[in-house]
Amino acid sequence: MxxxxxxxxxxxxxxxxxxxxxxxxxxxxxxxxxxxxxxxxxxxxxxQADLSEFPAGPRAREIAANLEAATGEEKDPRFAQAVLEESVELLTESPFLLTETRFGHVGVNAGIDRSNVPDHDLLLLPKRPxxxxxxxxxxxxxxxxxxxxxxxxxxxxxxxxxxxxxxxxxxxxxxxxxxxxxxxxxxxxxxxxxxxxxxxxxxxxxxxxxxxxxxxxxxxxxxxxxxxxxxxxxxxxxxxxxxxxxxxxxx
Amino acid sequence: MxxxxxxxxxxxxxxxxxxxxxxxxxxxxxxxxxxxxxxxxxxxxxxQADLSEFPAGPRAREIAANLEAATGEEKDPRFAQAVLEESVELLTESPFLLTETRFGHVGVNAGIDRSNVPDHDLLLLPKRPxxxxxxxxxxxxxxxxxxxxxxxxxxxxxxxxxxxxxxxxxxxxxxxxxxxxxxxxxxxxxxxxxxxxxxxxxxxxxxxxxxxxxxxxxxxxxxxxxxxxxxxxxxxxxxxxxxxxxxxxxx
Ligand SMILES: Nc1nc2c(ncn2[C@@H]2O[C@H](COP(=O)(O)OP(=O)(O)O)[C@@H](O)[C@H]2O)c(=O)[nH]1
Ligand SMILES: Nc1nc2c(ncn2[C@@H]2O[C@H](COP(=O)(O)OP(=O)(O)O)[C@@H](O)[C@H]2O)c(=O)[nH]1
Ligand SMILES: [Mn+2]
Ligand SMILES: [Mn+2]
Ligand SMILES: [Mn+2]
Ligand SMILES: [Mn+2]
The missing domain is CATH 3.30.1330.100 (CofE-like)
Structure with missing residues (x-):
């Protein structure tokens, strides 16, 4: 092989x-x-997506606040919003967001990447890989x-x-x-x-x-x-x- | 490659x-x-090991009984004893035995195999891989x-x-x-x-x-x-x- x-x-x-x-x-x-x-x-x-496309609702703001408290790091509630929108279930909310994506994959932050993405804040996983x-x-x-x-x-x-x-x-x-x-x-x-x-x-x-x-x-x-x-x-x-x-x- | x-x-x-x-x-x-x-x-x-080398203590008998109740399958308490002796922590006892082995690996039944073992009941993982x-x-x-x-x-x-x-x-x-x-x-x-x-x-x-x-x-x-x-x-x-x-x- x-x-x-x-x-x-x-x-x-x-x-x-x-x-x-x-x-x-x-x-x-x-x-x-x-x-x-x-x-x-x-x-x-x-x-590709930008954080501005994910205005944070109350749930995302709550999650981001809890994450900040747990980790001592700044967390953007819009990122939490993006993860929520990509997910069907949250398995953990803290100290990191572990979720099931819409296509069944369990991963941190719904697999949203911030690396290797030119001109945008985020790269979401393919919708149906x-x-x-x-x-x-x-x-x-x-x-x-x-x-x-x-x-x-x-x-x-x-x-x-x-x-x-x-x-x-x-x-x-x-x-x-x-x-x-x-x-x-x-x-x-x-x-x-x-x-x-x-x-x-x-x-x-x-x-x-x-x-x-x-x-x-x-x-x-x-x-x-x-x-x-x-x-x-x-x-x-x-x-x-x-x-x-x-x-x-x-x- | x-x-x-x-x-x-x-x-x-x-x-x-x-x-x-x-x-x-x-x-x-x-x-x-x-x-x-x-x-x-x-x-x-x-x-290689045989079940007869693992006379079951009370803990192993309890685990096997619980596993039998949970799965409806017959469970040999001596096998539970072998898993206990290979492990430092039990993560789940039912519906299967998930443990940490002595060298830190988390796996079902402490990685003890029953396949590809001639003339013996069990094959334990290497002691220190x-x-x-x-x-x-x-x-x-x-x-x-x-x-x-x-x-x-x-x-x-x-x-x-x-x-x-x-x-x-x-x-x-x-x-x-x-x-x-x-x-x-x-x-x-x-x-x-x-x-x-x-x-x-x-x-x-x-x-x-x-x-x-x-x-x-x-x-x-x-x-x-x-x-x-x-x-x-x-x-x-x-x-x-x-x-x-x-x-x-x-x-
Ligand atoms: N040629 C090329 N390589 C890319 C591009 N985007 C990412 N890569 C490469 O793809 C590989 C995997 O990248 P990674 O960000 O780990 O992708 P992931 O594992 O699918 O999240 C690395 O070698 C990157 O350099 C691209 O647009 N063009
Ligand atoms: N030649 C040879 N192959 C073996 C022997 N024992 C196991 N195998 C082979 O090793 C491979 C892996 O066996 P497996 O039982 O899955 O090992 P494990 O993944 O380490 O638990 C298979 O191809 C087996 O046929 C042996 O004593 N001699
Ligand atoms: Mn990725
Ligand atoms: Mn990668
Ligand atoms: Mn094996
Ligand atoms: Mn194998």
Whole structure:
């Protein structure tokens, strides 16, 4: 399996055809997986925004005030408003805003970025990343597209690449019913392949000014396994989410 | 960047020299990253165990009884005893046992596996995976070793490869103080590279009878960045852990 970054991707702006950008720069094969950083998809889809577009309501002002008190840092209530508008549920309000986005992803600040956004205050995540993936895929000779973002997680330090959308592939490889080397049924049953692909791609994309938002994974073999498209846990079976609902930060 | 599985790794048993096994099968380069599934390290280190070695105390019997009630499945109190002995903290007791292992990793059942373990009931995780990584590294021409496991996580469906030990590399790439394409300071600051390498390796290692526990990552470039070795969050700053401490499963 080989990974390489698409070279010389220009600064991406509203209306840009990302599939064309990629197509013109690499000879893709049908079975390549094209991993695209959500940041450039957002830019192409016009998801740049300014704080002035989010006049803060009373809830956002309350959240910002609590965050200021908890962190000792200045917090713009308009930013809280933007996070609220991008979210369907707030999991924590303090000491940071952890929410579920409209498409089911749980992340800090609804994944709104303030880095790599020219001429605007904010970059919102793509509205429906799997639809974005499908649109890009339609313009590529490659069959599979994964939309990535970088975010943190409980229990483990630091951030890593994750998949927030995908097309042309199942999200997970299903080992259910298969047996181990001893013929015993497997413990691990559902391997989230798109998250693993996103993590791998992130090693090359990086987080900074590198300018490498698109990474091609070549010769990844799915193997003879089933697949499924569950990806974000639903609230009903997510015990950590239930625990967070009943929790309050006490300093 | 290229990844390939080490071919023809035999069944690993107590006392085996994993570095020799790898060395004899691939021509490693100094800057290769060798990712080794914890399962074969455990086997080499004699971490196979039988349930009879874990006579259940009252706490384990209570936990197993609660798990049976919550799940409707039969639970062996000796398995609960094994998990207790491998753990320093129980984060949830029901509907599954989520614990912190003695080396700081948070996982279900303290990472004890029942798959791919010949002639024994259980395979415990390596006692100190980063020390295992260092021992293997000492016998290899490659400079970097990552010990992997597969486990689940909050918010996201399925399992994926993670790093539980490492040697010859820092755990995370540090983007702090660096700027984005606009010269603005970065939002994402600490990229957990060993977790991303483990996720990438897992795409090739798989979860089943494949027999590919060692994956080489070639031509991964760290780049001109600092690094740090924080990896498992400590309890004091892990809000999800705090929330779980106050939570109880109610069916
Ligand atoms: N060529 C190019 N690279 C970009 C652009 N925007 C971001 N990047 C690069 O994309 C990669 C990922 O950026 P990041 O802000 O971490 O994106 P995210 O992980 O999707 O939030 C980095 O290498 C950035 O330098 C752009 O418009 N053009
Ligand atoms: N060659 C060989 N492969 C093994 C052995 N034990 C496990 N594997 C393989 O190692 C890979 C990872 O196994 P898994 O049980 O998921 O390990 P874990 O992720 O570390 O818990 C799979 O490809 C297994 O078939 C062994 O003793 N020899
Ligand atoms: Mn982002
Ligand atoms: Mn990123
Ligand atoms: Mn395991
Ligand atoms: Mn595994």
């Amino acid at each position: 080989e990974l390489f970054a698409v070279p010389d991707v220009p600064e991406v702006g509203p209306g840009d055809d990302l599939a064309a950008v990629v197509r013109e720069r690499v000879d893709l094969r049908e079975d390549d997986v094209v991993c695209v950083a959500s940041t450039v998809i957002s830019k192409a889809e016009g998801r 799997s639809e974005s993936a499908e649109r890009i895929r339609a313009g590529l000779p490659a069959d599979r597209v994964v939309v990535t973002d970088t975010c943190g997680r409980p229990f483990r330090h630091g951030q890593r690449g994750v998949a927030i959308g995908w097309a042309g592939t199942r999200a997970s490889r299903d080992w259910r019913g298969e047996t181990d080397r001893e013929g015993r049924e497997l413990g691990v049953t559902v391997e989230n392949v798109v998250d693993e692909l996103a993590a791998a791609a992130n090693l090359l994309a990086g987080e900074g000014a590198g300018g490498t938002p698109v990474v091609v994974v070549r010769d990844f073999e799915w193997g003879d396994h089933g697949g499924s498209d569950e990806h974000f846990r639903d609230a009903g079976t997510d015990f950590v989410r239930q625990a967070l609902r009943g929790w309050e930060y006490d300093g | 290229e990844l390939f599985a080490v071919p023809d790794v035999p069944e690993v048993g107590p006392g085996d020299d994993l570095a020799a096994v790898v060395r004899e099968r691939v021509d490693l380069r100094e800057d290769d990253v060798v990712c080794v599934a914890s399962t074969v390290i455990s086997k080499a280190e004699g971490r 980063s020390e295992s990584a260092e021992r293997i590294r000492a016998g290899l021409p490659a400079d970097r070793v990552v010990v992997t496991d597969t486990c689940g996580r909050p918010f996201r469906h399925g399992q994926r490869g993670v790093a539980i030990g490492w040697a010859g590399t820092r755990a995370s790439r540090d983007w702090r103080g660096e700027t984005d394409r606009e010269g603005r300071e970065l939002g994402v600051t600490v990229e957990n590279v060993v977790d991303e390498l483990a996720a990438a390796a897992n795409l090739l290692a798989g979860e089943g009878a494949g027999g590919t526990p060692v994956v080489v990552v070639r031509d991964f470039e760290w780049g001109d960045h600092g690094g740090s070795d924080e990896h498992f969050r400590d309890a004091g700053t892990d809000f999800v852990r705090q929330a779980l401490r106050g939570w109880e499963y109610d069916g």
